[in-house]
Amino acid sequence: MAACEFCSIAAGERDVHVLFDREGVLAFLDENPAREGHAVVMPKSHREELLGVSEAATPGVFEAVDGLAGDLRAVLGTEGFSVFYTSGSLVGSVDHAHVHLVPRADNDDVSLSLDRTALDHADAADLAAAVRDRD
Numbered sequence: 001m002a003a004c005e006f007c008s009i010a011a012g013e014r015d016v017h018v019l020f021d022r023e024g025v026l027a028f029l030d031e032n033p034a035r036e037g038h039a040v041v042m043p044k045s046h047r048e049e050l051l052g053v054s055e056a057a058t059p060g061v062f063e064a065v066d067g068l069a070g071d072l073r074a075v076l077g078t079e080g081f082s083v084f085y086t087s088g089s090l091v092g093s094v095d096h097a098h099v100h101l102v103p104r105a106d107n108d109d110v111s112l113s114l115d116r117t118a119l120d121h122a123d124a125a126d127l128a129a130a131v132r133d134r135d
């Protein structure tokens with residue numbers, strides 16, 4: 001069995017409820033869902049990062065998230081979604097890159113809490129210019 005839990009899933013070595021399996025992308029129902037329809041979308045081949053690394057798998061994963069959201073909206077009557085991705089080494093126990101797609105509804109008890117601060121406009125102007133100037 002593969003050492004990586006998600007590689008084991010991709011290899012068909014673990015039973016999951018598959019929602020989508022094509023073009024190198026697998027989506028399945030999370031085994032500990034925050035809400036009904038909570039899905040995990042991942043590249044089938046192991047990688048630790050999807051963003052900012054020009055990975056060939058990245059567009060396929062996010063296209064699958066988009067398509068799956070439409071399917072879940074149709075099947076569950078979902079009003080909206082929370083979509084989140086964090087590099088594996090920074091959170092959780094799985095370092096195989098994956099995106100969570102969580103169907104949402106008014107007054108659900110899902111909590112995605114961020115400590116927010118006031119924007120420093122001088123720093124923001126410098127940061128925005130630095131990003132734009134990368135072209």
Ligand SMILES: [Zn+2]
Nearest residue numbers: 004007046096
């Ligand atoms: Zn893996």
